[in-house]
Amino acid sequence: MDNQDIRKAGLKVTLPRVKILELLENSTQRHVSAENVYKMLIDRDEEIGLATVYRVLTQFEAAGLVTRQNFEGGYAVFELDRGGHHDHLVCVVCGKVEEFVDATIEKRQREIAKEHGFEIVDHSLIIYGHCGNPKCHVG
Amino acid sequence: MDNQDIRKAGLKVTLPRVKILELLENSTQRHVSAENVYKMLIDRDEEIGLATVYRVLTQFEAAGLVTRQNFEGGYAVFELDRGGHHDHLVCVVCGKVEEFVDATIEKRQREIAKEHGFEIVDHSLIIYGHCGNPKCHVG
DNA sequence: CTCGTAATGAAAAAGATTCTCATCACCATT
DNA sequence: AATGGTGATGAGAATCTTTTTCATTACGAG
Numbered sequence: 001m002d003n004q005d006i007r008k009a010g011l012k013v014t015l016p017r018v019k020i021l022e023l024l025e026n027s028t029q030r031h032v033s034a035e036n037v038y039k040m041l042i043d044r045d046e047e048i049g050l051a052t053v054y055r056v057l058t059q060f061e062a063a064g065l066v067t068r069q070n071f072e073g074g075y076a077v078f079e080l081d082r083g084g085h086h087d088h089l090v091c092v093v094c095g096k097v098e099e100f101v102d103a104t105i106e107k108r109q110r111e112i113a114k115e116h117g118f119e120i121v122d123h124s125l126i127i128y129g130h131c132g133n134p135k136c137h138v139g
Numbered sequence: 140m141d142n143q144d145i146r147k148a149g150l151k152v153t154l155p156r157v158k159i160l161e162l163l164e165n166s167t168q169r170h171v172s173a174e175n176v177y178k179m180l181i182d183r184d185e186e187i188g189l190a191t192v193y194r195v196l197t198q199f200e201a202a203g204l205v206t207r208q209n210f211e212g213g214y215a216v217f218e219l220d221r222g223g224h225h226d227h228l229v230c231v232v233c234g235k236v237e238e239f240v241d242a243t244i245e246k247r248q249r250e251i252a253k254e255h256g257f258e259i260v261d262h263s264l265i266i267y268g269h270c271g272n273p274k275c276h277v278g
Numbered sequence: 279c280t281c282g283t284a285a286t287g288a289a290a291a292a293g294a295t296t297c298t299c300a301t302c303a304c305c306a307t308t
Numbered sequence: 309a310a311t312g313g314t315g316a317t318g319a320g321a322a323t324c325t326t327t328t329t330c331a332t333t334a335c336g337a338g
Contacts, residue, residue, distance in 0.1 A: 014316060034295080049318040054295060056316095068283055070209040074326070075294060089257050098255050108243050108268055117271030118228050118238050125264045127248055130254030151335055153285060156315080188287040195285095195325060213295070252335060 016052050024080040031077040031097050035061030069124065089133035148202030155191050163219040170236050184231040208263065230270035
């Protein structure tokens with residue numbers, strides 16, 4: 001029940017919000033920029049403004065429905081928060097993104113935060129590299 | 140020998156480049172944005188253009204003198220590469236940044252990259268939290 | 279010292295995101 | 309089912325960060 005998620009976030013169930021949530025659920029790409037979302041909706045002949053896409057994604061983030069990541073490139077990408085947290089492996093050549101979770105790293109992070117007197121709220125771990133695809137390896 | 144570092148990077152030793160490198164070495168803040176660098180230099184009555192600051196920082200990054208980080212907020216911060224790599228703890232309230240290195244995490248990252256068929260080039264780990272300062276705690 | 283070329287500054291351009299404001303649509307209440 | 313209040317939307321302007329353009333300047337090889 002998507003609409004319930006929107007309602008739970010204290011937001012009205014409006015067409016743009018429903019469409020954006022649907023798109024995030026059905027998209028083949030898990031990581032999309034605001035521009036991506038906008039263009040995909042326009043391609044589907046949905047009437048929507050870019051400003052609304054930004055607003056809604058920001059609201060979804062605040063509601064914990066979506067996570068915002070600052071990858072390299074100077075823009076943010078959003079992804080649906082399905083269940084658990086995870087980190088990212090990004091191919092610097094083709095841009096492919098893989099996800100992973102590692103208990104050892106998670107645990108060490110909590111220990112490190114404590115050692116420094118920090119109360120951990122969130123974290124972002126991105127490993128950049130060349131993926132398995134031979135085309136993505138330098139000659 | 141800063142100027143040698145610049146020369147080694149295949150760059151001419153020019154006033155702006157020398158001034159920026161000096162500033163990065165002497166700054167109390169280790170993590171500065173391009174805007175920061177620009178303003179600091181203007182405050183010191185240095186004649187410099189913002190475009191040059193961006194150009195030089197990008198060149199320094201390519202030369203391995205400086206590291207660029209994409210923190211939250213939509214802009215990049217740069218820091219001088221003194222010796223070793225390290226990760227960051229950032230206070231979400233006051234913006235304070237602490238650095239750390241953890242062998243366990245570094246090792247696991249290499250293992251994870253390998254498991255996924257990635258050849259690791261770089262990584263970025265940022266832990267966000269509330270720092271020790273009582274003012275930075277909610278409630 | 280001179281000259282070619284790389285580097286610079288200023289301003290314009292580009293790209294990402296946010297804001298403004300008049301109009302519109304959810305939805306609780308009739 | 310109609311309606312009104314309020315929050316949401318769209319379009320475009322505005323803002324912010326970063327890059328590009330181009331005429332001018334200055335490093336440094338010879």
